[in-house]
Amino acid sequence: MKRNLIDFCKSRINNLSIVGNTIQRYRxxxxxxxxxxxxxxxFFIIYWGINTKNYTSAKSLTYLFxxxxxxxxxxxxxIVLVINEKKKxxxxxxxxxxxxxxxxxxxxxxxxxxxxxSSGNGPIVLFTIxxxxxxxxxxxxxxxxxxxxxxxxxxxxxxxxxxxxxxxNAAVYINVSIFVLSxxxxxxxxxxxxxxxxxxxxxxxxxxxxDELTGLGNETAYYKMIEExxxxxxxxxxxFGIVVLDLNNLKHTNDQYGHRFGCHLVVTCGxxxxxxxxxxxxxHIGGDEFVVIxxxxxxxxxxxxxLDFEKKLDYTKVEFEDHELLLSVAKGYAYHxxxxxxxETFQIADMDMYKNKELMKEKxxxxxxxKDRDYSQL
Numbered sequence: 132m133k134r135n136l137i138d139f140c141k142s143r144i145n146n147l148s149i150v151g152n153t154i155q156r157y158r159x160x161x162x163x164x165x166x167x168x169x170x171x172x173x174f175f176i177i178y179w180g181i182n183t184k185n186y187t188s189a190k191s192l193t194y195l196f197x198x199x200x201x202x203x204x205x206x207x208x209x210i211v212l213v214i215n216e217k218k219k220x221x222x223x224x225x226x227x228x229x230x231x232x233x234x235x236x237x238x239x240x241x242x243x244x245x246x247x248x249s250s251g252n253g254p255i256v257l258f259t260i261x262x263x264x265x266x267x268x269x270x271x272x273x274x275x276x277x278x279x280x281x282x283x284x285x286x287x288x289x290x291x292x293x294x295x296x297x298x299x300n301a302a303v304y305i306n307v308s309i310f311v312l313s314x315x316x317x318x319x320x321x322x323x324x325x326x327x328x329x330x331x332x333x334x335x336x337x338x339x340x341x342d343e344l345t346g347l348g349n350e351t352a353y354y355k356m357i358e359e360x361x362x363x364x365x366x367x368x369x370x371f372g373i374v375v376l377d378l379n380n381l382k383h384t385n386d387q388y389g390h391r392f393g394c395h396l397v398v399t400c401g402x403x404x405x406x407x408x409x410x411x412x413x414x415h416i417g418g419d420e421f422v423v424i425x426x427x428x429x430x431x432x433x434x435x436x437x438l439d440f441e442k443k444l445d446y447t448k449v450e451f452e453d454h455e456l457l458l459s460v461a462k463g464y465a466y467h468x469x470x471x472x473x474x475e476t477f478q479i480a481d482m483d484m485y486k487n488k489e490l491m492k493e494k495x496x497x498x499x500x501x502k503d504r505d506y507s508q509l
Contacts, residue, residue, distance in 0.1 A: 152222045152226075154212075154225055154226070154229055155215065155222065155225065158212055158215070158216075161212060162209070162212060165205050165208050165209050165212070166209070168201075168205045168236075169202065169205040169206060169209065172198055172201045172202040172205060173202065175198050176195070176198045176199070176202065179191070179194055179195055179198060190246065193242070193246065194243065194246065197239045197242055197243050198243075200235065200239050201235070201236060201239055201240070204232050204235045204236065205232075205236075207232070208228070208229070208232045211225070211228055230274060233274070233275060233278065234278065237278050237279060237282050238282075240282070241282040241285055241286060244282075244286050245285075245286055245289050248286070248289070248290055276318075339351060340352035340355070342401070342414075342415040344394060344397060344398060344401070344415065345397060345398055345400075345401025345402070345415045346401065346402075347401050347404070347405075347413045347414055347415045347421070348412060348413060348414040348415070349414070349415065349416075350414075350416050350417055352414060353414040353416050353422060356412060356414070356424060357473055360424070360473050361472070361473055364467075364471075364472065364473060367469060369467055369469075370426070370430065370467070371424055371425060371426050371430065371467050372424075372425035372426075372430055372433055372464060372465065372466040372467060372480075373422065373423070373424060373425065373464070373465050373467070373476055373477055373480040374408070374422070374423040374425055374433075374437070374462060374463070374464050374480065375420075375421075375422055375462065375463045375464075375477070375480040375481050375483075375484045376400070376404075376420070376421040376422070376423070376460050376461070376462045376484070377419055377420055377421075377460065377461045377462075377484055377488065378396055378397065378400060378419035378420075378458075378459070378460055379459035379460065379461055379488065379491060380459060381393050381396060381397070381418070381419040382419075384396060384456065388454050392449075392454060392456075395449050396449055396456070396458060397415070397419070399447065399449050399458055400421060400458060400460055401413075401415055401421070403440070403443055403444075403447065403458075404421060404423060407436055407439055407440045407443065408423050408425060408429045408436055409428075409429065410426060410427030410428045410429045410430075411423050411424055411425045411426050411427070411429045411430075412424040412426070422477075425464075430466075433464065433466075437462065437464060440460075440462065444457075444458055444459065444460060445457075459491065461484050461485070461487045461488035461491055462484055462487055463479075463480045463481060463482065463483030463484025463485070463486070463487055464480055464483060465477070465479035465480035465483060
């Protein structure tokens with residue numbers, strides 16, 4: 132609970148920069164909004180001066196004081212926007228200032244609304260101010276929905292306690308309806324933004340851990356998987372096997388037929404592995420090398436899966452332009468024992484793969500590269 136609250140507070144602080152950036156991008160819109168609010172507040176002050184009969188009463192002075200505070204806050208916000216045109220204000224501080232302005236706006240509008248109710252008038256000032264707050268909903272919906280909701284709650288409670296008919300004035304209904312509609316539209320907008328951001332994060336995560344050529348896990352995903360397995364090994368809960376695969380004659384194919392043919396060989400092998408080991412994790416860790424982390428049903432039937440792979444290779448011919456080659460892959464397997472590290476298990480599988488490559492060399496006269504892998508880097 133405490134951790135979630137801290138994360139939420141951090142997200143709101145980080146959101147200040149987003150708010151400031153939005154204000155900077157749509158500053159002309161905010162110029163118009165603040166200008167209209169300023170004009171309205173000047174109008175209210177003039178209206179107060181014309182219609183007030185007792186200028187010295189506490190109620191009249193409270194009206195004037197509230198109008199002046201709102202006017203000063205709006206003018207200050209306009210000045211900040213003008214200064215920001217010439218000398219860039221950090222987005223975080225710009226967002227913080229606008230939030231402070233919004234709070235002052237709603238706080239004193241609430242005071243005036245309560246006074247309007249006590250005078251038998253509808254909360255006209257709150258109505259006009261809330262229109263501005265609805266515009267600010269686009270900046271930070273959570274903050275302004277909460278702020279306006281609290282204002283309505285205070286006014287409503289005050290009206291019940293003192294017997295004022297809060298819902299008897301048309302301005303109130305219009306005010307609440309506009310706010311609710313704006314909140315719904317803003318929530319939909321923010322929901323769509325959240326969905327798009329989630330999709331973007333998922334896309335970035337996918338391309339970060341996916342091999343572009345084969346669609347399998349890439350080297351980054353492979354090393355991340357090693358970290359996860361190491362954690363399981365340390366907890367003594369690991370249960371997996373490792374299949375190491377190496378394409379034969381890939382360099383010879385690249386030299387003789389071109390790299391595009393070599394890529395076709397790699398892609399074909401990458402497409403076969405998920406069908407042979409459906410419950411395992413598959414990685415293309417570079418060049419001619421593949422690794423399968425065998426788990427689940429594949430681990431129980433691993434010998435059958437390896438035989439299926441050999442049979443599949445016997446009938447897999449890769450055609451490209453006018454050339455055709457039989458896909459040849461050396462493989463090795465090792466089952467993880469409780470006392471072994473991941474590196475030790477991998478080394479056993481890798482050595483088994485080289486033994487298989489030696490046998491294939493004798494049988495098919497294939498080229499074989501030197502066993503020079505540095506296992507300490509795994």
